[in-house]
Amino acid sequence: MTGALQNIHRMVKPGGKIAIISFAGEAFSPMAEIFVEQYKATGREMPPPSWKRLATKALISEQFKQAGINRVNIHLEPLGYTMTDPQMWWDVVWNAGWRIFLGQMAPPEVETFRVEHFRRIADVLGADGVWFNTEVLIAIADKYPGSAA
Numbered sequence: 001m002t003g004a005l006q007n008i009h010r011m012v013k014p015g016g017k018i019a020i021i022s023f024a025g026e027a028f029s030p031m032a033e034i035f036v037e038q039y040k041a042t043g044r045e046m047p048p049p050s051w052k053r054l055a056t057k058a059l060i061s062e063q064f065k066q067a068g069i070n071r072v073n074i075h076l077e078p079l080g081y082t083m084t085d086p087q088m089w090w091d092v093v094w095n096a097g098w099r100i101f102l103g104q105m106a107p108p109e110v111e112t113f114r115v116e117h118f119r120r121i122a123d124v125l126g127a128d129g130v131w132f133n134t135e136v137l138i139a140i141a142d143k144y145p146g147s148a149a
Helices: 002-011 031-040 050-054 057-066 086-095 107-125
Strands: 017-023 072-077 080-083 130-133 136-142
Touching: 002 017, 002 057, 017 050, 031 086, 031 107, 050 057, 057 072, 057 136, 086 107
Parallel strands: none
Antiparallel strands: 017 136, 072 136, 080 130
16 A cells, blocks of 8 residues: 555656545445344455555554655545435445355355345344445545655
């Protein structure tokens, strides 16, 4: 990550901006925890999501600092929506990074997993749904003339 930021910084002209966006803290809660627990119950390992390496202002600041970029402004954008149906979560699973884990299962196992997962998610949603957290951190740094990297 540090090397990538250094490369981006090197390519940006003086006076330009470097920006990254990462999901924050408890993004995808509470559904992600349910998915991870159920997935691990299949006996498979699951690494922590890669975005967790940038899930706080402190972690982002440290990455920029290690890349030699010292002036960065980080803003939390509290995004989310009310999730009312298990299919809404399954669409997130299927169209985002979670899908790779389902790819490690045979199609009949995926279907069994999906049916049980829908049941668990429906229990959490209840009649009124729940807030689905998709907050992001937006980090923007200016490249000043003569700045390093």
